[in-house]
Amino acid sequence: MTATMRMPPVVFLGPSAPASDILSILPDAIIRPPARRGDLYAYRILKHQFFLIIDGAFGNVLSISPREVVDVVRDGAVVVGASSMGALRAADCFPAGVHGVGIIFRLFKDRTISAEDEVAVLFREDLPFPPLTEPLINMRIALRRATRKGLVRALEAEKIISAAQSLHFTLRTWPRAYQGAGCSLSSEVLDFLSEIDTKRADAILAAKRVSKMREARKAPLRRSSSSQLFGLLGDGRERPADPLSGAGRQQIEPEFIEWLCCSGKAYRWLHSEITGRNGELVAPITSVWNILDGSGELEAELMRFDVFKRAISEARRCGLRPSIEDLRQAEHQLVNAHGVGSWNELLISIANDPSYAERLSIHRTQLALTKCVRRTFLFAPGQATTPREVLLWQPK
The missing domain is CATH 1.10.40 (Ribonucleotide Reductase Protein R1; domain 1)
Incomplete structure (x- = not known):
């Protein structure tokens, strides 16, 4: 059995069924909120092999796209869809190898129904089941x-x-x-x-399908045929993800450059071009963007910056606070990125710039928050949420 096969299945679940229904069939499953764009990529990068999509978010966030689902399947993962957004995406992508389960999937696949409104509901994020x-x-x-x-x-x-x-x-x-x-x-x-409750019944059937597939070791373990991760830059029916997330350069550039500097990336990646003999930043801030763009690293760093911001936003929404260990890990990461021996040494090296020292301290706390999110959501069996009523379209 490979390490990939031992990874727990990831289940994107909201109001279609209670988590207890799924965990009674897949006790080691990682239960996540309704899927958003990028969620499948994130967990596939972590080597997860089985994905069960039941619910998905829509409205004030980007919904998971058919391209993302197909990319992950082509990379060798198993994706099963049912009930709500999972049924719709399975109907979209079954020719690419996505497994659809249940009555609702068949109705979408046969075009008996086609409107996303068919499976949309109002629910509370802290108590998603039953829907309102x-x-x-x-x-x-x-x-x-x-x-x-x-x-x-x-x-x-x-x-x-x-x-x-x-x-x-x-x-x-x-x-x-x-x-x-x-x-x-x-x-x-x-x-x-x-x-x-057909949506709930289909969700249970889908969880059983995933369980049987894991037992039978039916995962198509193969390498992606593309040299690019998930074929994101290859030909397809959708354009690649926008690294600016819809924002213009002028909107995002100041905060992005500050993130590069505080994280140490500006010094590690661009040291020879933007820093002087003593390590101070001598190139104009606006030129950093162009230097990164010329090096071919701009898009990757923009996407990492976007993930960083989303993690902080999620941590604050859920009321998470970094632990002492989270802060220690953040300090260790920043120390290594800046090429110094300790956190105190780093603070001493920037003592002549109180403004930068303050921004670096804020960045350390933010970085610790991202580690708190990772620890809470990626490696805990449950999910942390705060009471908040939301309106989410499920199927997109």
Whole structure:
């Protein structure tokens, strides 16, 4: 068994099912919040082999793209999708080797349904399951089963679905739907309808599929055919990721250059061109961008900078605080990057520049926060969140 095979599966899960459902089948799984763009890349870089995508974020963040899913599969990982965003991405990417599971996947794959609104719900990030609203696809399937059992007439079912479709997904509930349709249903029928949760059932089936695939050692362990990581710079139906994350150079340049300097990267990568005999920064700050661009390192450093900022933002949102060990590791990293023997030696070397010393101290705390995020989210079985109600489209 290879080291890759021993890595736990990564499951992106939100309101489609409780984490306990998944952990009862995949006890070593790393449960992560709904997938965002870059999440698959990040965990594949860490050598994870199995990915189960159930839920995904959309709205104020970039959603996971089909290109990212295909890249990770081509790199040799196994990606299984079901229930919500996972079902949609599996339907998009099954020709590339993505495994789709469940009723909702088949409906998307066969184009019986196509709107993302079918699986969108409102939920609380701290208590994602059960969701606060009902997904339209659950309502369709529940009413179909009810009509087959003779509990609801076909005309009533059509009116209820029509009323549900007219509601925004943040308002879509059974009571609003049947009231909007002018229907009066018995408590027995309402109980029957509310108990049918196809998204949850599909999530459980998908977790079982991942478990069986791991047991059977069916992972297609192969090297990527591209010399570039995940083929990000190769031909494809999407453009490569924007390293500026939509920002212009003028917006991002000052903070980016300060990050380069405080992290020690400016001195390590560009020492011969931007520093003088005593190590002071002598080249104009604006020229650092051009020097990096000319060296071919600009895009990579911009993406690392973006990951750094996102990690800090996530740590603050979750109320994380760095431990003494996190701070120690941050100091050790900065000491090595600046080419000195100790943290005190580094502080002494910049004592004549109080402003830089202050910025470096802030950077040390930020760097420690990123290590806290890594320790909390990447290596802990659970997930840290703070109470916050959010509106997220799931399937994109």
